[in-house]
Amino acid sequence: MNKTIELIAVEPSYYCPSEQYIVKGRTFTIHCHINGTNNLEWTFNNTSLRNSTRHLVSEIGLTISKVEISDEGIYNATGLEENTGKSVFRNIYVSVHYPPQFYNYYEEYTYDRGSSAILKCDAMAKPRPTYTWRNNFGHIISSNYSWRMSVDAWGSLHIEDLRSEDAGLYSCVASNNIGFASKDVGLIVLVSNETISRNLTQVNCPSEQFLINGTTSTIRCQFNETKYLRWHFNYTSIKNSTRYLVNEEGLTISKVNISDEGLYQAYGYSENTGGNFVKTVFVSVYYPPQFRYYYEEFTYHQGSSAILRCDAIGNPKPTYNWKNKFGTIINSNFSSKFSVDEWGSLYVYNITLEDAGLYTCEASNEVGYSSKSFRLNVSWNDTVRNETEFSPNLEVVNVTVNSIQMRITSNSSVWFRYYYITFRNQYNTYNKTVRRDFSSDIYMLTDLMPGDAFQVKVAGKNSWYEDNVTEFSREIFVQLLPPSPYLIVNHIYDSSVELEWIPRGAYNTSYGWNGLKSIEIQYQQMTQKNGELYKEQNCEVRIVTKPCAGNTHLIGGLPKPNSNVYIFQVRVENGAGFSDWVSVFIKY
Numbered sequence: 001m002n003k004t005i006e007l008i009a010v011e012p013s014y015y016c017p018s019e020q021y022i023v024k025g026r027t028f029t030i031h032c033h034i035n036g037t038n039n040l041e042w043t044f045n046n047t048s049l050r051n052s053t054r055h056l057v058s059e060i061g062l063t064i065s066k067v068e069i070s071d072e073g074i075y076n077a078t079g080l081e082e083n084t085g086k087s088v089f090r091n092i093y094v095s096v097h098y099p100p101q102f103y104n105y106y107e108e109y110t111y112d113r114g115s116s117a118i119l120k121c122d123a124m125a126k127p128r129p130t131y132t133w134r135n136n137f138g139h140i141i142s143s144n145y146s147w148r149m150s151v152d153a154w155g156s157l158h159i160e161d162l163r164s165e166d167a168g169l170y171s172c173v174a175s176n177n178i179g180f181a182s183k184d185v186g187l188i189v190l191v192s193n194e195t196i197s198r199n200l201t202q203v204n205c206p207s208e209q210f211l212i213n214g215t216t217s218t219i220r221c222q223f224n225e226t227k228y229l230r231w232h233f234n235y236t237s238i239k240n241s242t243r244y245l246v247n248e249e250g251l252t253i254s255k256v257n258i259s260d261e262g263l264y265q266a267y268g269y270s271e272n273t274g275g276n277f278v279k280t281v282f283v284s285v286y287y288p289p290q291f292r293y294y295y296e297e298f299t300y301h302q303g304s305s306a307i308l309r310c311d312a313i314g315n316p317k318p319t320y321n322w323k324n325k326f327g328t329i330i331n332s333n334f335s336s337k338f339s340v341d342e343w344g345s346l347y348v349y350n351i352t353l354e355d356a357g358l359y360t361c362e363a364s365n366e367v368g369y370s371s372k373s374f375r376l377n378v379s380w381n382d383t384v385r386n387e388t389e390f391s392p393n394l395e396v397v398n399v400t401v402n403s404i405q406m407r408i409t410s411n412s413s414v415w416f417r418y419y420y421i422t423f424r425n426q427y428n429t430y431n432k433t434v435r436r437d438f439s440s441d442i443y444m445l446t447d448l449m450p451g452d453a454f455q456v457k458v459a460g461k462n463s464w465y466e467d468n469v470t471e472f473s474r475e476i477f478v479q480l481l482p483p484s485p486y487l488i489v490n491h492i493y494d495s496s497v498e499l500e501w502i503p504r505g506a507y508n509t510s511y512g513w514n515g516l517k518s519i520e521i522q523y524q525q526m527t528q529k530n531g532e533l534y535k536e537q538n539c540e541v542r543i544v545t546k547p548c549a550g551n552t553h554l555i556g557g558l559p560k561p562n563s564n565v566y567i568f569q570v571r572v573e574n575g576a577g578f579s580d581w582v583s584v585f586i587k588y
Contacts, residue, residue, distance in 0.1 A: 020094050131155035220249055394406060420433055521570050
């Protein structure tokens with residue numbers, strides 16, 4: 001019996017969607033993987049793409065950094081099947097999404113009373129945005145608000161049968177899944193050659209302002225001949241409180257933090273025209289550069305290239321300076337083996353043993369300054385060499401809230417006549433250098449700002465003469481224990497208590513809570529016997545741990561008030577450990 005076997009060719013399987021989107025300004029990957037192929041080649045609008053500072057080809061697809069609108073178009077991925085050698089390709093249409101933008105963020109229109117008006121909100125965005133309009137009174141305009149007002153699909157506001165009270169300042173917010181933007185539109189209504197403009201030209205209220213994190217700052221918004229000024233934040237009413245104060249200059253906010261960033265609306269009543277108006281202000285919060293880690297160490301093989309990333313976050317965007325172990329500033333003109341990109345990363349090419357050592361990245365913006373250190377080790381013949389092999393030994397013996405005790409010993413390979421110790425804190429507001437000989441190996445630094453962090457450098461000298469010195473140095477980073485915060489009871493409710501804590505020491509500065517890891521809260525019911533308070537033995541101690549994103553916490557789930565006494569305790573944690581508990585007693 002003859003048996004026939006039919007061979008069927010199986011097409012390679014794809015994970016390569018034919019339509020994908022990427023977001024402007026970010027780093028995105030066009031995903032494309034074709035089973036049975038390797039070494040995919042990419043083209044964009046029929047132009048070949050190679051690995052570069054913006055494009056990276058990998059197994060999962062093509063990664064594009066700092067996406068631009070011009071990156072939109074047709075991409076082609078081509079590869080060869082390993083088994084057959086057959087060419088396989090896939091076309092992908094990539095669209096670039098971006099948040100709404102306006103050509104003009106303020107426009108003014110003039111119409112006659114009784115006519116029809118069109119106020120345009122012509123935002124550019126992808127995907128297409130949705131629109132929200134608010135009138136003089138801050139009310140959202142919809143088909144249910146008034147039969148005379150409607151918003152079309154392009155975001156334009158149509159007002160029929162114009163009336164005198166329609167004059168004023170209107171706000172349009174355009175938003176999509178990428179972001180949002182707002183625009184103010186002024187409407188002037190003419191009545192018998194008389195202009196009703198609701199005081200539009202009397203406003204001194206910039207539509208974009210900034211505040212500085214950790215400070216007391218004012219959103220400036222002044223209106224002539226105006227009273228009853230009130231404020232909203234993200235369309236929620238703001239009342240005078242310990243943090244907010246409405247005054248003649250505008251809205252003053254104390255202890256500004258990043259969560260205060262957003263849209264503010266100032267509502268007023270004009271005594272001159274008898275009309276209401278609203279002004280929208282976008283407020284951004286500026287803060288100094290911050291690092292997640294202030295020290296990193298890397299090892300690279302001789303002859304390879306290294307990347308040291310200075311990944312600071314800050315607003316405005318920081319600028320960067322790099323220094324080598326000799327304190328010399330490094331830039332693209334310093335040597336062909338170094339380069340610094342716009343994101344602050346330092347590239348070191350063709351590494352040699354001489355490149356080993358400590359590198360410092362300094363990040364700064366209009367608000368402040370911070371620095372980060374990198375230790376670069378170089379391996380050669382499976383042996384890691386660095387500059388600290390012959391340096392003095394430096395050991396931290398004890399750390400308190402405001403002191404550091406350390407032990408310094410000479411390396412057996414090198415004899416030192418004396419050494420220098422340099423202390424510099426993380427904000428560069430404390431810088432001290434002392435010279436000592438090796439008659440004593442214990443050194444203690446006291447009266448420091450509680451909770452501060454320090455870079456400690458010890459340099460050994462093997463000559464009495466300053467002009468003929470061989471120096472071997474070693475650096476460490478030490479953080480002091482945090483001081484206990486102040487603890488305040490803000491409010492007592494029916495079944496909850498709101499606590500507020502205020503930082504002290506290094507954290508009671510414009511840098512706020514930077515450097516603190518967490519806050520721990522514990523509370524327990526107390527028993528009163530013979531005039532003394534004792535912890536209730538049968539009452540569970542409840543502990544709440546939270547990140548340092550703010551300085552208030554609402555403790556709920558308490559029983560109804562019945563004259564019970566509670567003890568509430570708070571302590572903070574940084575990289576060195578916990579502070580002491582601070583306590584407050586509440587009769588509840």
